[in-house]
Amino acid sequence: MYAILSTPNFHNQAQALAQKLQLPLHTEKIKDPTFYLYYNDDGLSLIATHLNLGPLHLDFNHGTLHQRLQRATISKEPLARAVGLHKNPHLYLCDATAGIGREGCLLASLGARVTLVERSSIMVALLNDALNRCNAAWRDRIDLIAADSRDFLANTKEQFDVIYLDPMFESHSHKAQVKKEMQYLQALMGPQEDADALLTAALSLKPGRVVVKRPLKARCLLDKKPDFCFTLATYRFDVYGFF
Numbered sequence: 001m002y003a004i005l006s007t008p009n010f011h012n013q014a015q016a017l018a019q020k021l022q023l024p025l026h027t028e029k030i031k032d033p034t035f036y037l038y039y040n041d042d043g044l045s046l047i048a049t050h051l052n053l054g055p056l057h058l059d060f061n062h063g064t065l066h067q068r069l070q071r072a073t074i075s076k077e078p079l080a081r082a083v084g085l086h087k088n089p090h091l092y093l094c095d096a097t098a099g100i101g102r103e104g105c106l107l108a109s110l111g112a113r114v115t116l117v118e119r120s121s122i123m124v125a126l127l128n129d130a131l132n133r134c135n136a137a138w139r140d141r142i143d144l145i146a147a148d149s150r151d152f153l154a155n156t157k158e159q160f161d162v163i164y165l166d167p168m169f170e171s172h173s174h175k176a177q178v179k180k181e182m183q184y185l186q187a188l189m190g191p192q193e194d195a196d197a198l199l200t201a202a203l204s205l206k207p208g209r210v211v212v213k214r215p216l217k218a219r220c221l222l223d224k225k226p227d228f229c230f231t232l233a234t235y236r237f238d239v240y241g242f243f
């Protein structure tokens with residue numbers, strides 16, 4: 001299902017990535033539904049041959065992600081307030097569902113020190129490549145870890161002020177206009193049933209606060225009532241350990 005595509009001028013990088021991820025190296029795309037990671041002058045991208053989406057390429061120096069970070073302020077970003085950055089802009093935070101790193105990097109750009117944890121090796125490769133190219137000052141406040149957060153949180157010795165969870169929503173898959181990034185995440189990950197276990201692992205570590213992003217009408221993870229809730233138009237942040 002996944003492969004690395006060798007492109008002109010980038011064969012060595014493609015070969016190294018294929019070895020690292022233990023994926024086959026192809027010199028041309030085959031017909032079966034397949035995700036290809038490939039390098040070009042812009043860096044690493046992902047293309048899905050069975051989705052009419054165009055490539056997924058992460059870039060924190062230009063484009064939409066960059067613009068969002070440029071515009072962000074602690075007072076305007078509900079997530080920043082939900083994690084408590086307005087009280088302590090230098091929080092140590094674990095984003096245990098890093099995805100494309102949009103929210104974790106947003107929080108780092110606003111002052112937090114952030115450990116991103118992501119279990120999809122494909123997403124980690126894309127994110128790692130984008131972070132290596134990133135020339136923003138906040139880059140130094142980010143660590144990226146390839147792991148299942150349930151294991152990571154069970155074994156880490158780090159003392160996080162906040163753990164942030166954004167598991168895939170069921171409702172993501174029913175929205176007509178889901179952004180390209182989210183369509184890729186859905187296609188790559190499939191249904192995810194372990195969000196409750198993630199909250200258990202996060203709470204066990206006893207950070208100052210655990211924040212969970214949920215669709216507006218969804219049940220709380222573990223059916224556990226939060227101490228506080230930030231409600232927005234289509235989703236909410238359930239906050240455990242509000243101070």
Ligand SMILES: C[S@@+](CC[C@H](N)C(=O)[O-])C[C@H]1O[C@@H](n2cnc3c(N)ncnc32)[C@H](O)[C@@H]1O
Pocket residue numbers: 096097098099100101102103104117118119120123147148149150166167168169185189192194198
């Ligand atoms: C909805 S996306 C997160 C999007 C992210 N907040 C962003 O701003 O880009 C959910 C991500 O969490 C990851 N994930 C889900 N469960 C995980 C786990 N137990 N450990 C690590 N990553 C996990 C998925 O692979 C997926 O990339």
